Amino acid sequence: xxxxxQHPSRVICKSGTSVKIECRSLDFQATTMFWxxxxxxxxLMLMATSNEGSKAxxxxxxxxxxxxxxxxSLTLSTLTVTSAHPEDSSFxxxxxxxAFSPDTQYFGPGTRLTVL
Amino acid sequence: GENVEQHPSTLSVQEGDSAxxxxxxxxxASNYFPWYKQELGKRPQLIIDIRSNVxxxxxxxxxxxxxxxxxxxxxxxxxxxxxxxxxxxxxxSLSGNQFYFGTGTSLTVIP
Numbered sequence: 001x002x003x004x005x006q007h008p009s010r011v012i013c014k015s016g017t018s019v020k021i022e023c024r025s026l027d028f029q030a031t032t033m034f035w036x037x038x039x040x041x042x043x044l045m046l047m048a049t050s051n052e053g054s055k056a057x058x059x060x061x062x063x064x065x066x067x068x069x070x071x072x073s074l075t076l077s078t079l080t081v082t083s084a085h086p087e088d089s090s091f092x093x094x095x096x097x098x099a100f101s102p103d104t105q106y107f108g109p110g111t112r113l114t115v116l
Numbered sequence: 117g118e119n120v121e122q123h124p125s126t127l128s129v130q131e132g133d134s135a136x137x138x139x140x141x142x143x144x145a146s147n148y149f150p151w152y153k154q155e156l157g158k159r160p161q162l163i164i165d166i167r168s169n170v171x172x173x174x175x176x177x178x179x180x181x182x183x184x185x186x187x188x189x190x191x192x193x194x195x196x197x198x199x200x201x202x203x204x205x206x207x208x209s210l211s212g213n214q215f216y217f218g219t220g221t222s223l224t225v226i227p
Binding site: 032041046095097102108 | 148152159165209212215216
């Protein structure tokens with residue numbers, strides 16, 4: 001089946017630093033990837049939709065200058081949390097949509113970000 | 117935009133009993149409704165999905181029903197087992213577009 005990887009799985013950083021998270025589709029082409037944020041015991045909140053070769057579409061309330069998204073190829077999207085603060089600590093999960101099976105999204109394993 | 121509500125937020129059942137989780141959605145244009153299972157600290161896993169041209173779909177112990185008129189859909193798990201314990205999320209989307217997730221149901225199956 002379709003596999004999505006995410007790296008790193010866990011990151012701890014100091015306040016003010018930037019953190020880059022990678023999301024890769026390993027065995028399929030993903031024209032669209034999605035970035036979610038999940039707080040403990042809560043649902044997945046869509047942050048942005050990432051389309052290959054174009055600018056990401058951000059959900060209302062998500063700061064595009066803080067959460068930089070780049071989707072440079074059909075298999076890779078990156079999320080950079082700039083100038084991270086403790087309130088940015090969360091579980092970030094990406095998903096990828098198979099170009100040939102557009103209804104289904106395959107999720108990455110998530111990245112646990114802790115900002116000290 | 118789409119608004120998905122999910123109930124109950126927590127559910128405890130005895131092993132072997134059935135579990136039912138219900139979701140409603142607001143956007144009548146939504147036509148794809150997946151259900152995901154998420155274990156603690158892990159990725160959501162698709163367990164079953166249904167499209168708006170179908171009223172019911174079954175896969176072994178899991179079934180999903182959809183009522184387009186009422187804009188609600190439900191997940192049914194029969195003969196529950198301890199390994200069914202997890203958080204379950206419903207979602208609604210317009211085919212190919214972003215998912216809007218429900219708030220999740222924490223299911224505990226008591227041995």
